Amino acid sequence: MSSLESARSSSVESVWAVVTSFHPDDLGPGIARLAPQTDGVIVVDDGSGPAAAEQLDHARASGAEVVALPENRGIAAALNAGIRRAFERGADAVVTFDQDSSVDADFVSTLVTLHDDLVESTPGGVAVVPQFFAGVDQTVVRAADGRLAARNPIQSGMLLPRSVVDAVGLFREDFFIDLVDTEYALRCASAGVAVMGAPGLRLHHRLGARYRAHGWPLRRLGVLTLSAPFRYYYRMRNRILLEKEYLPRFRSRLLRDGLIDRAHFLIVLLLARPRSAMWDTLRSAARDGRRGVGGRMPAAAAARARAISWDATRDDED
Incomplete structure (x- = not known):
């Protein structure tokens, strides 16, 4: 019952x-x-x-x-x-x-x-x-x-x-x-x-994995929560899809959230190794978002994302 x-x-x-x-x-x-x-x-x-x-x-x-x-x-x-x-x-x-x-x-x-x-x-x-x-x-x-x-x-x-x-x-x-x-x-x-x-x-x-960045200046940010690299394709693409559809009605909200996301994308780009693979992932995501393309990420983009690692150390403390 x-x-x-x-x-x-x-x-x-x-x-x-x-x-x-x-x-x-x-x-x-x-x-x-x-x-x-x-x-x-x-x-x-x-x-x-x-x-x-x-x-x-x-x-x-x-x-x-x-x-x-x-x-x-x-x-x-x-x-x-x-x-x-x-x-x-x-x-x-x-x-x-x-x-x-x-x-x-x-x-x-x-x-x-x-x-x-x-x-x-x-x-x-x-x-x-x-x-x-x-x-x-x-x-x-x-x-x-x-x-x-x-x-x-x-x-x-x-x-x-x-x-x-x-x-x-x-x-x-x-x-x-x-x-x-x-x-x-x-x-x-x-x-x-x-x-x-x-x-x-x-x-x-349970949120994404926590990391501490290597080297200055990102080390000063302390503990960072990072997703698996492939997730940033979806996060970038879908952010743009959201803005295309809803920005006229929810302008201040989406501008604020978009700024926060893009600052995080910059941190992710600086931490990614190889950095060029993350750049290509984000760039293809932005292109697909502007074109209105949804669905599963392209196979080539998924393969690039699988090669990415973080220049950071896992922080598993509670």
Whole structure:
């Protein structure tokens, strides 16, 4: 029996979790924490193949239904496959998660409670996220009553009622990975859907690897969080795609975020070895973004990215 049974008067009576995975290493415990909080858990594996079979069996044993995609189609496609399946199973809302996210026992009920508190006063619809993602506050105070509006929320931990998905649509699969959630939040705002934060609620998550740069002056920056080199193709390309579509409506927001991203790209370029490979990766990403090209990165760009390493030392201290 779901722990949501006591909240059956909610406007979202059936809530399912959708968890995406790609070469997972420890799915069972996270699924076991989600199962009592929801009416069902769907794990969508994004083309990991036979190597993930044991972990997917652990997910099934913990109570999840598993959807295994035959090839890697990107996180947006994996999320969409899980959302569709949950709605087929009768869900009124889904909460989406990455495989690296974990939750406390009251996580889903807190999201649902805030949704119910806000839904009558937000005629365009409301999605709900935790205030904190991996320790980072992803909200701003919008009103005198202290309600928290989300700013660039991460999709992991996001409550999406079916009515919102019907109004806004699913995640954009041509983004493949990176800024998928940012685009969705901008689309929500364009459609009049509020994305609000649950005060004090935390989603535990492992971010990218932490490094300390070698040499001056980057050493003065301290610990840096870096993604796998290939991710910077998607981050650059999708940043440009976002700006092409949404800059007229969200100018100050996108200019600020774009400046922050481009400063990070400069740091990444200085740390990459060989630097020329990262330059080519970013340049091809920018060209594809300007041309409006989405989907999986070209094979040649992926091969260049695989050759890149960081001129930095891993920092694994807590």
